Each structure stands twice: as structure tokens, then as C-alpha cells.
Amino acid sequence: MTFQIQAVTIYGKQPGQVHTVPFEPGSLNIVTGDSRRGKSALLTIIDYCLASSDYPVKSGKVREYVSAFAITLVKPGEQLFVARRAPESKKGVSTVLCILSQTPGSPPPPLDELRFVTPRDVAKGLLSDFCGIDRNIRVPAVGRATLIAPSVRHALFFCFQAQNEIANEDVLFHSQGEEWRPNTIRGVIPYFLGATDREQALLRNRLRLARRDLSDHEAKLAIANNLAPAAxxxxxxxxxxxxxxxxxxxxxxxxxxxxxxxxxxxxxxxxxxxxxxxxxxxxxxxxxxxxxxxxxxxxxxxxxxxxxxxxxxxxxxxxxxxxxxxxxxxxxGLLKRDPEASAAEQCPVCDSPVRSAHATVTxxxxxxxxxxxxxxxxxxxxxxxxxxxxxxxxxxxxxxxxxxxxxxxxxxxxxxxxxxxxxxxxxxxxxxxxxxxxxxxxxxxxxxxGPRMEDRTEELRTRIAELETLLSEDVQGDRLTSFLSLINQEIRKKAQELALEHSSSPIRLDVNRLTVVADTVEGPVPLRDMGSGDNHLGYHVATLLSLHEWFAENDNPVPGVLILDQPSQVYFPPDHVGEEVLESDDRILLLNIFKAIHRTLRRLDGKLQVIVMEHADLEDPAFSDHVVHRWRRRDGQALVPAAWIPPEAD
Structure with missing residues (x-):
């Protein structure tokens, strides 16, 4: 089993300032409240502590009053504490982290006890190990002649939905809109779905090396050949x-x-x-x-x-x-010529002449x-x-x-x-x-x-041919097609439960275009053409829940965490900043989303944790019973405690 998130911790810039935001593994955790209270920062803090190469935390009070961030990761019998300093003023992103293996249930240590000595690349490897990712696997990068070593950073494509992604008609996965990311996502999807065979991956790597050896060898032979043009x-x-x-x-x-x-x-x-x-x-x-x-x-x-x-x-x-x-x-050729009636053909079934067919047949x-x-x-x-x-x-x-x-x-x-x-x-x-x-x-x-260079061209070509023969059967392609077929059934089932448009048609996850497509009698309908924002939201949720069901049920190395930022935004007006009552129909549609989440959580029985940051605060038990933090301006509640902020700056 892979990890989930026990808590997010922030350390203030003054001694002794520590604030921990706990979460319940294996269940739905809703953080609701007014805008600018730090809800969206939770996703970026988790991203930053999971060895991000940049600093995704947005400017504001979190950046201004926090000196270090930390997350507590848990899986059965194990707990990992990961901390990272915020960038100092006018300096680059911190390239070292603090990673501690703890006894389950241990609280976050004080800041002065943390030692930030683990380089980011090493930390990424440790986190990948804790996630269960095989670091010996290499998968081909789509569109580039390189190989990718899947890591925890790649697994997060399927775990995060930022505020600008959750209902985006053009983006299905986290950070898909960034340069080069789509090809990376296409490259790692087969591995995280379990379609990549480890032996096949090793054979592909050997084939790549053998082809490179042949190219180098032929170049050296050309230089050594006395009959070649002069160097x-x-x-x-x-x-x-x-x-x-x-x-x-x-x-x-x-x-x-x-x-x-x-x-x-x-x-x-x-x-x-x-x-x-x-x-x-x-x-x-x-x-x-x-x-x-x-x-x-x-x-x-x-x-x-x-x-x-x-x-x-x-x-x-x-x-x-x-x-x-x-x-x-x-x-x-089945029509035989009738010798007694030259202008007629004989029917191949009953042998009777077919006179009217002669001109057409001719x-x-x-x-x-x-x-x-x-x-x-x-x-x-x-x-x-x-x-x-x-x-x-x-x-x-x-x-x-x-x-x-x-x-x-x-x-x-x-x-x-x-x-x-x-x-x-x-x-x-x-x-x-x-x-x-x-x-x-x-x-x-x-x-x-000196001794003449041995011509190993035929030997290398034979080795390449043998490897190509071993890889001739597209095992990965067949497995991927089979797995996607099963996942697509779950996406369609959830889309029907959410009463989404086109859910009566076959629905498929297109891993080449990185979108969801409905195959209708009029032709394929991609996500961007599926109507309003609530359809885009619904298909995002249906797809990600179906993927996490597949990951969890097959023990695939993807964190058992799904973080959704502001799914209710499609039902609020664009200028919404605080509390607002949803219309009855919108409230029902939003509750349907949370009911779909509950169905998946019950099915997985603790193998998935869902964290939702929301403006909405619904009274229905499907929502209210799972609110773990409520950050309202009138109560002074927020990610950054009010005591950390000077009165003149509030």
C-alpha cells in the first residue's frame, strides 16, 4: 500500500510558532471557509514538500509569515516526516529537505530539531521508494529519444486538481498545461496503470543501448578504414x-x-x-x-x-x-456463361440464365x-x-x-x-x-x-534483431488497451450516476490526447465539447475516482490521495469571495459529486483519502459530517494563525 497524508505543518518566523493541520487517512476531509484563508495553499505546500523543483506557494500571508513547511506521510506501520524551508528573500528555491522516519503517531518535531541536509534529488528518490515506485524501471518518453525514470513527481499528475484544473475543459491531469508535461504524462501512464512489464522495460533499454553501440562502432570503423576519405x-x-x-x-x-x-x-x-x-x-x-x-x-x-x-x-x-x-x-467469377444463350449469365445457385445482368457484368x-x-x-x-x-x-x-x-x-x-x-x-x-x-x-x-579494430557490426546487428524479436509482441499495448477498457466502464458508470451529458454513450479515456471522449452516433465528442462547467467538473471527478479505484485495487504505486481544490466554483458567480447560498439545483449537483466520492471511498475501504478545499459549506451530512476545518474570517480561523500576524498588517 502506498502513502496518505496525516498532517500539514507550517513553522512561523518567530521561535515556537508551529501550526499543524491534521487529516484523517482513508476518508473524506473537507476544509471549507472564506477566500484568502489559506485553503488553496494546502495543495501547493504538499506539492512543495514532495520535492517540487519550484516554489508553487502563492504570494500572500503564507509566504510572508511562514519559514518552513512540512507534511506527515503515513502507510500501515510506517510514518515519514518531510520538511522544507521556504525560500529566503531574493534567494532561490531551497534544494535540501529534512526527511525523518518516525514511529506512527509521532507529532511534528520543533523547527530547531530539523536538519535540512537531504538534496532534492535524493529526497525525490526516498519519497518514490516510500510510494512503492520501482526505481529500476525506465519508460520511453513520448516525442523524445530519452527514457524516463518514473518518480513520485510523476505520480502526482493523478493526485492533484488545482483550482484552475478541476473543471478545465482543456486539461484533465495536474500540470498538463505546462510545457513538455503532456508528453511526460503520456509516457508514464502505462507504468502507473500497471501495463509496463519490468522485463519488457529492461529489454527496451538494452535495445536502445545496442543501437547506440552499433552507431558508435560503425563511426569508429569508418575512421579506421584506410580506404575511407581522409580525416x-x-x-x-x-x-x-x-x-x-x-x-x-x-x-x-x-x-x-x-x-x-x-x-x-x-x-x-x-x-x-x-x-x-x-x-x-x-x-x-x-x-x-x-x-x-x-x-x-x-x-x-x-x-x-x-x-x-x-x-x-x-x-x-x-x-x-x-x-x-x-x-x-x-x-x-461465380457467374458462368450459358453456351446456349451467349448474352446471358448463369446464376451460381440455381444455374438459371440471368439475361439482364450481362451488360452490368460486362x-x-x-x-x-x-x-x-x-x-x-x-x-x-x-x-x-x-x-x-x-x-x-x-x-x-x-x-x-x-x-x-x-x-x-x-x-x-x-x-x-x-x-x-x-x-x-x-x-x-x-x-x-x-x-x-x-x-x-x-x-x-x-x-x-597496432591491432586492427575488430568488426563487430554483424554481432551487434544480430543482438539488435534478437531484442526486436523479443519486443515484437506489443505486450504493453495490449495490456494498456485492456486496462483502459475496464477503467472506461467505471468512468461511464460514474458519469451516469452524475447524470452528465453524453453518459449514455460509450466513454473512454484517451491517453494520447489526454482527455475524455464520448463516442456518439454523430462522432467522437471530446471533453471540451461536452457542454457546461458542471459536465467538465463531473468528468474530471469520474475519471480521477475511476483511476484511483484501479490504482488501489491493483496495488499500483500512486499515492492514495486525491486533492480537489474548489469543485463548487462552477456553481458560484465569478466575483464570489465569501459565503453564499447555492441555488437548489446547483446544491443538488454539488452534493452528487460528494456522494460519488463517498461511494468510491466505501468501495476502497481506507485505501483512498480525499481532501477537498471548498468555499461552499453545505448542511447535508454527505458534506457537513466530513468538514475537518472551517476557516471563517469572522472567527479568525485560517492556515496562518492570527497570532502570527501583527495587528497593523492584518
Whole structure:
């Protein structure tokens, strides 16, 4: 079982100032009261103490009069106390936390006994362990070539609903509206739903490493290959030798490694610079011009590849549709020609002549022949297009290698020019160039006499093929589809209990678009098109309750906590600031939300804790019996005690 929240504690800036807000695990906890009493700060404090990278607590009295925050986390037989200092004035977010393992039931320690020494990354790991997250798992990040290590921070996507999220038509999960978060949520959902197989995750990681090893190995082989074009450093040294008059500026120097090495050895044997006209051209200008030409060729190659792939896709689409039509028309073969009535066809069932079908059948047969001809032409074109794509991709890879060599040559020539420009004497310049050539040739000689690099390309490719075969069965995809199907049934059931629009249609959680969709006879209806705010609120609550039922019943590593901030806001006017009586219909709709929460809590029997911050204060037992804190301005009750605030600042 994962953790729930026992209490939130704040420490004031004066000695001895401590205020603890307790909560009841495994049940509904409602904190109601006027605005600006610190209700919404509870969610941000919990977020901050769970190793947030920023400081989410909004400005106001909480920021002004609190020096440290803490939360007490509990699960059967265990208790963890987590504290974090508030940022000091004009300083960054605190990067260290205090984490203490306590005996269950222990109160928060005094501030002066806390030692803030645990780095945030370490604290995140400890909290992930306490949550039950397997830190050896890696899942692919959607849209990026990286892997994600799921942590407690990712689990909170499904535990928080801030005030601007609880009824948002465009956002279903916590912090979904922030940059890069949607792809992260898509990446971790399979793990938290239990669809990620640990062995499969390890195999994916091995496949990624094997592909990287193959790429590195092929690059090293290209460098070690004597028949390959000369390295950029060798080409740059050749250019320097020509600039220093150690070699003639012949335009047809050999480009192979062997040819360049021969010329460099020749330059090393020269005794000083040879008389001759100075070069008027700038080698850097030539190199950069050549780089521009290479980039243009590479760009044109990419365009050709894109065009060829588009043509291939069109051929594939046409072939699929044409094959379907051919299969339908092929049934004409069942009609047999009647030899005694040439204008008639015979029914395949009773063998009686069908005279009226002749003209139609003839036309359709002609169409079938044309269609078969088109399919034959397309079938002939497709391999040719695939060969052209392969050829163009090979050309593009060669251009990329040439660009890399060109950049290396530019770097070498630029560095050498800076050194040689400081030498006014031609003889000294030539000597410096010969020294650089000597060092390079010595290194090349050592490589030549050393053992040749073993070609492991086939071995690596075989390993990659084996891993791809093991991963060919989309176990995760099948499991995810199955699990979502079961969760979708619960979402629809709750939507019907809440009498939400479109709840009579199949409802599904779309993990690609991160929204809820109703599949109606008119087409799919996403959350943003599902009517008013009470529908958006209802589907948020129905989805999150259904997910937490799944998490709890399958012991998945998501905190057994759901925090909802101001669900009643859709029923209050925009300028609402204090107590206000809800209309009868709105009151019924809001109570239905709390009754749905109660049904889930009863079903999970202590495995889920729900904390709700509210403006509303309803007299119905479904609400009033679960109010744990009531912060009214007239009573002086708030998160930050009135005694902490100077009279002149209140």
C-alpha cells in the first residue's frame, strides 16, 4: 500500500510558532471557509514538500509569515516526516529537505530539531521508494529519444486538481498545461496503470543501448578504414602545408587517407618553405563555401526522400483500397456463361440464365481488368521507389559524413591560423606546421602497426534483431488497451450516476490526447465539447475516482490521495469571495459529486483519502459530517494563525 497524508505543518518566523493541520487517512476531509484563508495553499505546500523543483506557494500571508513547511506521510506501520524551508528573500528555491522516519503517531518535531541536509534529488528518490515506485524501471518518453525514470513527481499528475484544473475543459491531469508535461504524462501512464512489464522495460533499454553501440562502432570503423576519405585533421594539415609553402598548391591532391599521408610525409621532408607565389585564395572561405554546397545537396536529398516516401504512402493507400475493390469484383467469377444463350449469365445457385445482368457484368468485368492492370503497375513501381529511397538515404548519410569531415577541417584550419598568425617569419611558420605534421604521422603510425579494430557490426546487428524479436509482441499495448477498457466502464458508470451529458454513450479515456471522449452516433465528442462547467467538473471527478479505484485495487504505486481544490466554483458567480447560498439545483449537483466520492471511498475501504478545499459549506451530512476545518474570517480561523500576524498588517 502506498502513502496518505496525516498532517500539514507550517513553522512561523518567530521561535515556537508551529501550526499543524491534521487529516484523517482513508476518508473524506473537507476544509471549507472564506477566500484568502489559506485553503488553496494546502495543495501547493504538499506539492512543495514532495520535492517540487519550484516554489508553487502563492504570494500572500503564507509566504510572508511562514519559514518552513512540512507534511506527515503515513502507510500501515510506517510514518515519514518531510520538511522544507521556504525560500529566503531574493534567494532561490531551497534544494535540501529534512526527511525523518518516525514511529506512527509521532507529532511534528520543533523547527530547531530539523536538519535540512537531504538534496532534492535524493529526497525525490526516498519519497518514490516510500510510494512503492520501482526505481529500476525506465519508460520511453513520448516525442523524445530519452527514457524516463518514473518518480513520485510523476505520480502526482493523478493526485492533484488545482483550482484552475478541476473543471478545465482543456486539461484533465495536474500540470498538463505546462510545457513538455503532456508528453511526460503520456509516457508514464502505462507504468502507473500497471501495463509496463519490468522485463519488457529492461529489454527496451538494452535495445536502445545496442543501437547506440552499433552507431558508435560503425563511426569508429569508418575512421579506421584506410580506404575511407581522409580525416578532417589530415586534410587541414595538408592545407596548412600548402599555406606554409611546404607543398605545391596542386588542385588534384588525392582524397584517400593513403594519398594524404603520402603528401604529408613529403611536406615533412622539405627543408623550410619553398619559393613560390603566395596563395591569393582563403582556405577557410573555400571550406565554408564547400560546406554551403554540401548543406544544399543534403537539403535537396531530404526533399527527394520526403517526396519518394509520400509517393510510396500514396501507392500503399491506393493498393489497399484497390485490393478491397478487386475482392468485391472478383465475385463476378461465380457467374458462368450459358453456351446456349451467349448474352446471358448463369446464376451460381440455381444455374438459371440471368439475361439482364450481362451488360452490368460486362462493364464490371472491364473495370476489374483495368483495376488489375493498375495494381500490377503500382506493384511494379513500389520496389523501384523503395530502391530510390534507399539510394537517396545512402547519399544523405555520405553527405552527413562529408559535412562532419568538413567541420573538423574548418576547426583545425581556424585553430592553426590563430597560432601561425602570431609568427611573422615564414621559416618559423613552416617549422610549426612540420611539427604538427610529425605529431600526426607518429600517431597514425602507431595506429597502423597496432591491432586492427575488430568488426563487430554483424554481432551487434544480430543482438539488435534478437531484442526486436523479443519486443515484437506489443505486450504493453495490449495490456494498456485492456486496462483502459475496464477503467472506461467505471468512468461511464460514474458519469451516469452524475447524470452528465453524453453518459449514455460509450466513454473512454484517451491517453494520447489526454482527455475524455464520448463516442456518439454523430462522432467522437471530446471533453471540451461536452457542454457546461458542471459536465467538465463531473468528468474530471469520474475519471480521477475511476483511476484511483484501479490504482488501489491493483496495488499500483500512486499515492492514495486525491486533492480537489474548489469543485463548487462552477456553481458560484465569478466575483464570489465569501459565503453564499447555492441555488437548489446547483446544491443538488454539488452534493452528487460528494456522494460519488463517498461511494468510491466505501468501495476502497481506507485505501483512498480525499481532501477537498471548498468555499461552499453545505448542511447535508454527505458534506457537513466530513468538514475537518472551517476557516471563517469572522472567527479568525485560517492556515496562518492570527497570532502570527501583527495587528497593523492584518
Amino acid at each position: 578532417g585533421q589530415a586534410q587541414a594539415l595538408l592545407t596548412e602545408a600548402i599555406e606554409a609553402h611546404l607543398l605545391d598548391p596542386a588542385p588534384d591532391h588525392e582524397a584517400t587517407a593513403e594519398g594524404v599521408l603520402r603528401l604529408l610525409r613529403e611536406a615533412l621532408l622539405r627543408r623550410g618553405p619553398q619559393p613560390g607565389p603566395d596563395r591569393t585564395d582563403d582556405p577557410l572561405t573555400e571550406l565554408r563555401a564547400y560546406r554551403g554546397e554540401l548543406r544544399g545537396r543534403a537539403s535537396r536529398a531530404r526533399v527527394r526522400i520526403a517526396d519518394l516516401k509520400a509517393a510510396l504512402a500514396e501507392n500503399s493507400d491506393f493498393t489497399d483500397q484497390a485490393n478491397e475493390q478487386r475482392a468485391r469484383l472478383a465475385t463476378l 462493364a464490371l468485368t472491364t473495370d476489374l481488368l483495368h483495376l488489375q492492370g493498375d495494381l500490377h503497375a503500382i506493384g511494379s513501381d513500389t520496389p523501384a521507389i523503395e530502391r530510390m529511397i534507399s539510394h537517396e538515404e545512402g547519399q544523405l548519410q555520405e553527405l552527413r559524413s562529408e559535412l562532419a569531415r568538413n567541420q573538423e577541417e574548418i576547426n583545425e584550419v581556424t585553430a592553426a591560423s590563430r597560432t601561425l598568425d602570431q609568427e611573422p617569419d615564414d621559416v618559423r611558420r613552416a617549422a610549426i606546421v612540420q611539427g604538427r605534421i610529425s605529431l600526426y604521422l607518429d600517431t597514425a603510425a602507431q595506429l597502423a602497426v
